[in-house]
Amino acid sequence: MSASDRPAVAEEQVRYARVLEWGARIGLAVAVVAFVLYVAGILPGQVPRDHLPALWSLPLADYLRQSAAPVGWQWIRLAARGDFASLVGIAILATASIPCLVAVIPVYARRGERVYVAVCVLAIAVLLLAASGVLVVGH
């Protein structure tokens, strides 16, 4: 069977795949490059590398107290630091699905598939809620 004879993949799947591919590539590249700069000592970290072994075995609450690391979106202010620059790449990976969902909504809307439009909107809302930092636990 030639490729042209194979069952057509839905338009929204192709669109989703294209956007996801770029999001994943960019996120991974940023995380790895920033990490290499951090471990090479080119981008100094908020937490000095030598202090890490004393901190990474602590429970989260103790780690946050001793390292003075920020919670919520405050880490973005430290994005020029090597350890937090890597988190920018990780944040891009964790956000990569949102533009994909946005990209397929017009396809479902054009076909009048209101349920799938609603599912995509709700999925975006869930991801934004998770990313917002509004939901917190006490340490």
Added chain:
Amino acid sequence: MAWWVWPAALFVVCFALGIVAVPAGVGGGVLFVPIVGGFFPFHLDFVRGAGLLVALASALAAGPNLLRNGLADLRLALPLALLASASSIGGALVGLALPSSVVQTALGITILAIVALMASAKKSEFPDVPKQDRLSAALAIHGVFHDVARGEDVRWRVRRTPLGLVLFTGIGVLAGMFGLGAGWANVPVLNLVMGAPLKVSAGTSSFILSLVDSSAAWVYLNQGAVLAIIAVPSVAGMMLGARIGARLLTVLKASVVRRLVLALLLVAGLRALLKGLGLWT
């Protein structure tokens, strides 16, 4: 010991885990959390955050091809992923709020249950679904994929969608709480409960993880539970190893690798359980 020794060891171990994960048919996250949590000096809070990112990065890397090949189906995935994604936030919040010993013990029990599930669960390559349920019919959840091994198109549809939605809500909680990824649970539910073909189940499961783990990863990120020094070598090692594993797929005997992985998980699960109970610290 120099600061870089453990991250370098982590990269090497994750590279090895990535190699065996593909032939064993498991996601990296389910191997990563119990093994790294049990045998590395990192606190479980950070290991779970990194575990989610390992599973997320693998799912994001595989997603585009799975969607283009029709092995991941958006119509099947989106409703299930929506519920699992929302519940994974709850799981992540609960997991970070509970005492470490409780999470460690629960992780050990979960891993041992996964070993039992993986050792005993049957698979059905092409389940017979004589009739769609009403919900999946209303959502038009059905499709066709080209099975290269058989050289033909396979039409599929699903059943028991409401039960699938309930089960995926529970799976989301476990994924968020333990940072495990959840392919070990997604595939049996899609394949055995809902009746999707095995290849569509595996592909759609991987795609669902890209949404579920994104939500939970954000919770860990915002709580400060993601350390670059743990997360980045893990993701890089696992992804490089998975590339090698995919190439060795035709060389390695999958059943032998699978037994090796089950043995690894058994030891890691026992270690987590005994560590949580304070019997092997």
